[in-house]
Amino acid sequence: KISVTINGIQLEVEPGKTILEAANEAGMIIPTLCYHKDLCIAGNCRVCVVEVTGQKRLAAACATPCEEEMEILTNSLKVRNSRKHIIELLLSEHNADCTKCYKNGNCELQELASEYKIMTQDFLRLAPLKNYTIDQFSPSIIKDDSKCIRCQRCVRTCAELQGVNALTVAYKGDEMKIATFFEKAMNDVVCTNCGQCVNHCPTGALVERNYIEEVWDAIADPDKHVVVQTAPAVRVGLGEELGLEAGERVTGRMVSSLKRLGFNSVLDTDFTADLTIIEEGTELLHRLKKALAEEDQSVKLPMATSCSPGWIKYIEHMYPELLDNLSSCKSPQQMFGALAKTYYAKARKIDPDKIISVSIMPCTAKKFEADRPEMHDSGFRDVDYVLTTRELAIMIKQAGIDFKKLPDAKFDRLMGESTGAAVLFGATGGVMEAALRTAYELVTGREVPFENLDITPVRGMEGVKEASVLIEKPLDEWAFLDGIELKCAVAHGLVNAKKVMDAVKEGTSDYHFIEIMACPGGCLGGGGQPIPTNPEIRQKRAEAIYAEDGGMPLRKSHENPEVLKIYQDFLGQPLGEKSHHLLHTKYTG
Ligand code: HC0
Numbered sequence: 001k002i003s004v005t006i007n008g009i010q011l012e013v014e015p016g017k018t019i020l021e022a023a024n025e026a027g028m029i030i031p032t033l034c035y036h037k038d039l040c041i042a043g044n045c046r047v048c049v050v051e052v053t054g055q056k057r058l059a060a061a062c063a064t065p066c067e068e069e070m071e072i073l074t075n076s077l078k079v080r081n082s083r084k085h086i087i088e089l090l091l092s093e094h095n096a097d098c099t100k101c102y103k104n105g106n107c108e109l110q111e112l113a114s115e116y117k118i119m120t121q122d123f124l125r126l127a128p129l130k131n132y133t134i135d136q137f138s139p140s141i142i143k144d145d146s147k148c149i150r151c152q153r154c155v156r157t158c159a160e161l162q163g164v165n166a167l168t169v170a171y172k173g174d175e176m177k178i179a180t181f182f183e184k185a186m187n188d189v190v191c192t193n194c195g196q197c198v199n200h201c202p203t204g205a206l207v208e209r210n211y212i213e214e215v216w217d218a219i220a221d222p223d224k225h226v227v228v229q230t231a232p233a234v235r236v237g238l239g240e241e242l243g244l245e246a247g248e249r250v251t252g253r254m255v256s257s258l259k260r261l262g263f264n265s266v267l268d269t270d271f272t273a274d275l276t277i278i279e280e281g282t283e284l285l286h287r288l289k290k291a292l293a294e295e296d297q298s299v300k301l302p303m304a305t306s307c308s309p310g311w312i313k314y315i316e317h318m319y320p321e322l323l324d325n326l327s328s329c330k331s332p333q334q335m336f337g338a339l340a341k342t343y344y345a346k347a348r349k350i351d352p353d354k355i356i357s358v359s360i361m362p363c364t365a366k367k368f369e370a371d372r373p374e375m376h377d378s379g380f381r382d383v384d385y386v387l388t389t390r391e392l393a394i395m396i397k398q399a400g401i402d403f404k405k406l407p408d409a410k411f412d413r414l415m416g417e418s419t420g421a422a423v424l425f426g427a428t429g430g431v432m433e434a435a436l437r438t439a440y441e442l443v444t445g446r447e448v449p450f451e452n453l454d455i456t457p458v459r460g461m462e463g464v465k466e467a468s469v470l471i472e473k474p475l476d477e478w479a480f481l482d483g484i485e486l487k488c489a490v491a492h493g494l495v496n497a498k499k500v501m502d503a504v505k506e507g508t509s510d511y512h513f514i515e516i517m518a519c520p521g522g523c524l525g526g527g528g529q530p531i532p533t534n535p536e537i538r539q540k541r542a543e544a545i546y547a548e549d550g551g552m553p554l555r556k557s558h559e560n561p562e563v564l565k566i567y568q569d570f571l572g573q574p575l576g577e578k579s580h581h582l583l584h585t586k587y588t589g
Pocket of ligand 1: 273308309331361362363425
C-alpha cells in the first residue's frame with residue numbers, strides 16, 4: 001500500500017489506484033463527466049481536476065494514479081473555480097433548453113450546473129451554437145448534436161463494449177463532433193440500435209426514441225384493447241428508476257403499476273420465453289439429428305440464439321455468411337406480439353384489429369425489431385409500441401403512482417404464466433441455462449445433472465463462457481446422441497460476440513449451441529435500463545434474476561402449463577405449421 005493525503009486526511013491505498021478511486025472510496029466525491037466505470041479512461045472533460053501539492057497544473061483525478069506521499073486537494077478554491085469555469089464553458093456550447101429536454105432531471109451536466117450554481121452567462125455569447133443535426137430517423141435512438149459535450153463516452157462504448165464503431169470523433173477544434181460514417185443517419189450505418197451509447201451518455205445528446213404519448217393515447221381510446229408484456233430483465237431494473245436499490249425485485253409492484261396505468265391486460269414476455277425454449281430446443285435437437293445422425297452437410301452448427309435484436313443486426317452487418325447458423329425462432333417479444341393478435345384475440349374473442357400490443361423492454365433495439373418488415377405475421381404489426389424500462393418509470397411517475405407503496409399483483413391470463421427458466425433470459429447465459437434444462441430432459445428423461453438445476457458454468461460476467469454436458473443413456477429416439485458431449489458457448493457484449501463468431505467463421509469452434517446477447521451482462525444491462533448501469537449494478541441485477549428463478553415453483557420451461565395449453569389448443573406441435581408461420585422467421589440481412 002502507499003500513503004497519500006487527501007484534503008488533510010491520510011489514507012493507505014492500493015498502488016495503481018487513481019486519485020478519483022482513492023477519494024471516492026474515502027467518501028470524498030469528485031465530479032466526473034467523461035469518466036465511466038465501464039470504459040477506459042479518457043480524461044478529456046477535466047471536470048474532475050484536483051490540486052496536487054508541488055504541481056503547478058491541476059491534475060485530472062480520473063487519469064492520475066496515486067503516488068507515495070502525494071498531497072491532494074479536491075475542494076480548494078483553485079479547484080472550485082477551475083471546475084466552475086469548465087462547466088461554464090461546456091454550457092456555452094450546449095443547447096441548454098433543459099425544461100424541454102428529454103433528459104431533464106436525469107442529466108449529469110444539468111446536475112453539475114445545479115451543484116455549482118452556474119448562474120452567470122460569461123461565455124454564453126462567445127460560442128454560439130453552430131449548425132447542428134438532430135437525427136431522428138432511427139426507430140430506437142435520437143442523436144441530438146446540440147446537446148453533445150464531446151466527452152466521447154458514446155464513442156468508447158461503441159468501440160470497447162460493442163466493437164461496432166458506429167460513432168467516431170470527426171473534425172478538430174471547435175468543429176469537433178461525434179459523427180457516424182460520412183455523417184449518415186444512425187439508421188443507415190452499422191449501428192445495432194443496442195442503445196449502450198444512450199445508457200452511457202451523460203446528457204440528452206443520445207436518447208431513446210420514446211413512445212410514451214402514443215401509449216397514453218391507446219390506453220385512453222375506449223375502442224382499443226391494450227395488452228402489455230414485460231421482459232424478464234425489467235423486473236430487476238425498474239425499481240432503480242423509482243427510488244429503490246439496485247437489484248430489488250419488483251415483479252408484483254410492476255404488474256400492479258401497469259394495471260393502475262390502465263392497460264387492459266398485463267401479460268408476460270416470460271411466457272413466450274418459455275415457449276421459445278420449446279421451439280428453439282426442438283430446433284436444436286432436429287439440427288443435431290440431421291448433422292450427426294444423417295450427416296446432412298447443409299445443416300449449420302453451431303446454432304446461435306436469435307432473441308437479441310442488437311445481435312441480429314450485428315450478424316447481418318458483420319457475418320452475413322453465417323446467418324444460417326441463427327435459430328429461426330423469433331424473439332420472445334415478437335412471438336408474444338404475433339400470438340397476442342391471433343391466439344389471445346381468438347381465445348378472448350377480441351377483434352385483433354382493436355388490439356394494441358405494447359412491450360416493456362430493457363432494450364432500445366427492441367423498438368427496431370418491432371419495426372422490422374418480418375414482424376407482421378399476425379396480419380397486423382405484431383408489436384405496436386416498445387417502451388424501455390425508463391419510459392415505463394416516466395409513465396408511473398406521470399400517473400402519480402407511489403411505486404414503493406404499491407401492493408403486489410399477479411399477471412393476467414392467457415399468456416401470463418411463466419417459469420424460473422424464463423426469467424433467466426434476462427441475464428447472460430440465461431437462455432442457454434433454460435434451454436439445457438429442457439433439452440437435456442427431453443433427450444434423457446432425466447433432469448440436467450447440475451445441483452438444484454443451477455448450471456453455474458454459464459453464469460457470471462466473464463465475456464465468453466463455455467459449458468459442456470455429457471449425454472448418457474438418452475431415450476431411444478435420441479440414441480445417436482449417446483456419449484456426445486454437447487458443447488456450448490455464451491457471449492455478451494458484441495465485442496465478445498466477435499470472438500466467438502470469428503472462431504465459427506474460421507471453422508475452429510466445436511460448439512453445438514451458442515448464446516449471444518448484444519449487451520454487457522445480457523438484457524439486465526440493456527440500453528433501455530436505468531442510468532447508471534455499471535459492473536456493480538449489473539451484478540446486483542443478475543443476483544436478483546437468479547433469486548427470482550430460485551423462488552419460482554416451476555423452473556423448467558416445458559413444465560409451464562400455459563405453454564402446454566397453447567400447443568394443445570392452438571399451435572399443435574413445436575416447429576409445426578402454425579409455429580412456423582407465427583413464431584419463426586428468416587433473417588436475410
Ligand atoms: Fe431480453 Fe428477451 S431476454 S431479449 O434480453 O430472448 O430486451 O429482458 O425480453 O424478446 O424473453 C430484452 C430481456 C427480452 C426477448 C425475452 C429474449
